Amino acid sequence: MSRRNREQAGHEGPAIDRSTLLSPGTMRFLTLCGVAVLVFMVATSWSDSFRFQSQMNARLIQLDTRLTQLSSKIDTGARAAAQPRRGPDPNRVYTIRAEGAPYRGPKSAAVTIVEFSDFQCPFCARAEPTLEQIRKVYADKVRIVWKHYPLEFHKDAPLASLAALAADDQGKFWPYHDKLFASQPSIQHDFLLQYARDLGLDMKRFEASLNAAAGKPVIDSDVADAKALGVTGTPAFFINGHFLSGAKPFAEFAQLINGELTRLNLPIPAGAAGAAPAPGGR
Secondary structure, eight states, X not given: OOHHHHXXXXXXXXXXXXXXXXXXXXXXXXXXXXXXXXXXXXXXHHHHHHHHHHHHHHHHHHHHHHHHHHHHHHHHHHHHHHSOOOSOOXXXXXXXXXXXXXEESOTTOSEEEEEEEOTTOHHHHHHHHHHHHHHHHXXXXXXXXEEEOOOTTOTTHHHHHHHHHHHHTTTOHHHHHHHHHHHTTOOSXXXXXXXXXXXXXXXXXXXXXXXXXXXXXXXXXXXXXHHHHTOOSSSEEEETTEEEESSOOHHHHHHHHHHHHHHTTOOOOGGGTTSOOOGGGO
């Protein structure tokens, strides 16, 4: 019996060959390798988790931004729906009182343009060449009616309207009207008197009417009409009752005028044929 077998004699279990056991150095190396593998696996898992979390955070931020934008649009729409309309409705046809108001063109014209205007308003002055073009192009097919609407923040406008009405008493409303717009902004008291002299008006009658504010009831009535219609600024036009706001170019007036002429089966003048009628045959 060999020595190893003798040493194992009297002990239970199989004999162990010590030559097959790993050395302490090898064990440490394998342990380090195992730890390294675990660390790598944990690091990889953490990196993937971090990347996933970052992507989710980015998408959540995008979603939050879109929800905020959508909420803002909804709020804006709700506020717009809750607010009352500013100014007359361009889709309505209004009836405008024009009796006794100064006008240019035949009273029987197919199209009547009622203008609410202010002698101190620069936009009203800017609209005058367009109105003159309309008169030339459409001739007897159009009548232009003037209504006073001196705005509250134009301090010289009320007196200018009174002066125009004093000139109207002597049959000179339109020549005086033209002088006021041509001379804007020089429409204070002394200028108003000089324009009356330039037109050869009876100065005693003119000054008496101006000083007594004889035309104030007419102005007040025109302003009341404008406010009842919802007009908030000047110039404001009603073309056969259809509202058009501001000093618009000739083409925009022509669209509405042509629409009315078409509706009435009347020819459109050559000078306005390039402007298509407004939708709906107006």
